[in-house]
Amino acid sequence: xxILVANVNTTASMTDSIAVSARAVAAPxxxxxxxxxxxxxxxxxxxxxxxxxxxxxMDAVTSYPEPFDAVIQAGYGEHGREGLQELLDVPVVDITxxxxxxxxFLGHKYSVVTTLDRTVPLIEDRLKLAGLEARCASVRxxxxxxxxxxxxxxxxxxxxxxxxMAAVSQDKAEVIxxxxxxxxxxxxxxxxxxxxxxxxxxxxAVTIAESLVRMGLSTSKVRTYAAPRPxxxxxxxxxxxxxxxxx
Numbered sequence: 001x002x003i004l005v006a007n008v009n010t011t012a013s014m015t016d017s018i019a020v021s022a023r024a025v026a027a028p029x030x031x032x033x034x035x036x037x038x039x040x041x042x043x044x045x046x047x048x049x050x051x052x053x054x055x056x057x058m059d060a061v062t063s064y065p066e067p068f069d070a071v072i073q074a075g076y077g078e079h080g081r082e083g084l085q086e087l088l089d090v091p092v093v094d095i096t097x098x099x100x101x102x103x104x105f106l107g108h109k110y111s112v113v114t115t116l117d118r119t120v121p122l123i124e125d126r127l128k129l130a131g132l133e134a135r136c137a138s139v140r141x142x143x144x145x146x147x148x149x150x151x152x153x154x155x156x157x158x159x160x161x162x163x164x165m166a167a168v169s170q171d172k173a174e175v176i177x178x179x180x181x182x183x184x185x186x187x188x189x190x191x192x193x194x195x196x197x198x199x200x201x202x203x204x205a206v207t208i209a210e211s212l213v214r215m216g217l218s219t220s221k222v223r224t225y226a227a228p229r230p231x232x233x234x235x236x237x238x239x240x241x242x243x244x245x246x247x
Contacts, residue, residue: 001027001029001030001031001069001070001210001213001214002030002031002033002066002067002068002069003022003026003030003031003032003033003068003069003070003071003072003206003209003210003213004033004035004061004064004068004070004071004072005018005019005022005032005033005034005035005071005072005074005202005205005206006035006037006057006060006061006071006072006073006074007034007035007036007037007074007075007181008037008040008044008050008053008056008057008073008074008075008078008080008181009037009040009041009042009043009044009049009053009075009146010036010037010038010039010040010041010042010056011036011042011043011147011150012036013150014146014150014181014182015034015035015036016034017150017182017184017185018034018074018181018182018184018202019032019033019034020184020185021184021185021200021202021203022034022072022184022202022203022205022206024185024203025203025206025207026206026210027210030206030210032206033064033068035057035060035061035064036060037053037056037057037059037060038056038059038060038063039052039056039059040052040053040055040056041053042147043145043146043147044075044078044146045115045116045118045119045145045146046118046119046122047122050075050077050078050079050080050122051079053075053078053079053080054078054079054080054083055080057073057075057080057084058080058083058084058087061084061087061088062087068090069090069091069213070090070091070092070093070209070210070212070213071084071088071090071091071092071093071209072092072093072094072095072098072202072205072206072209073092073093073094073095074095074181074184074201074202074205075094075095075096075181076095076096076099076112076114076123076178076179076180076181076201077096077114077119077122077123077125077126077179078094078096078122078126081094081097082224082225085219085225086225086226086227086228087227087228088219089218089219089221090213090218091209091212091213091217091218091219092219093205093208093209093212094205095181095201095202095204095205096123096126096127096130096179096201097126097130097132098201098204098205098208099112099177099178099179099199099200099201099204099205100112100127100130100132100135100136100177101132101204101208102199102204102208103135103175103176103177103197103199104132104135106174106175106197106199107173107174107175107196107197108135108174109135109136109137109171109172109173109174109175110135110136110137110173110174110175110176110177110199111136111137111138111139111140111164111167111168111171111173111175111176111177112127112136112138112139112140112176112177112178112179113140113141113142113160113163113164113167113176113177113178113179114139114140114141114142114179114180115141115142115143115144115145115146115149115179115180115182116141116143116144116145117141117143119141119179120139120140120141123139123179124136124139127139137167137171137172137173138167138171138173139179140163140164140166140167140171141163142156142159142160142162142163143159144156144159144160146180146182147182149180149182149183150182156186157186157189157190160178160183160186160190161189161190161193161194164176164190164193164194164196164198165193165194168194168195168196173196174196174197175196175197175198175199176190176191176194176196176197176198176199177198177199177201178190178198178199178200178201179201181201181202183200184200184201184202184203185200186200187199187200187203
């Protein structure tokens with residue numbers, strides 16, 4: 001089984017870290033391939049960058065030259081999962097939905113700890129769109145920018161732990177969700193300090209994707225995520241062989 005894990009930003013070192021975390025939970029025989037978009041922002045922290053990333057991830061995935069069995073979109077709260085589901089006939093798993101749905105198996109309410117405060121509304125909207133907001137106690141910002149997770153890892157961990165503990169004590173969260181792909185691999189450190197289950201979206205997405213592939217399940221194509229209709233599209237950056245003719 002081959003799973004593509006697509007970073008939503010162009011920072012290759014973050015792609016590598018995400019792929020390492022994905023491989024740590026992947027079953028024997030699962031190949032994890034990390035993809036870095038060829039264009040876009042070096043971090044995603046707002047709507048402009050998120051929409052740009054949606055196109056960039058679709059481009060990266062449809063340009064991948066070898067067969068694959070599933071795709072993971074490794075950006076918390078980012079746009080684009082729906083487009084991938086239209087373009088592909090394999091399972092597509094977004095780490096936002098994977099993490100939140102996993103958290104609901106572990107406690108009554110979960111809280112998300114993310115990066116900057118400006119990303120909180122984006123995450124709240126994505127959870128609401130996915131029907132996952134009813135069990136969300138809060139979405140809290142650590143105040144750390146995405147790239148600072150790599151540049152200042154010790155300060156980042158402390159900031160995340162501080163908000164996680166506040167979510168448990170003040171918001172009555174029983175599970176913490178890490179709200180950024182760049183936080184992959186930090187779950188154990190935070191769990192030890194916060195004293196509650198901590199869900200890493202990348203790890204959750206890998207196990208969900210593997211399960212869907214093993215069960216032979218993929219996206220329904222009868223209505224919402226049917227393949228795009230053939231149209232004339234001007235300036236479309238995607239690999240033209242991967243989208244409907246006559247482009």
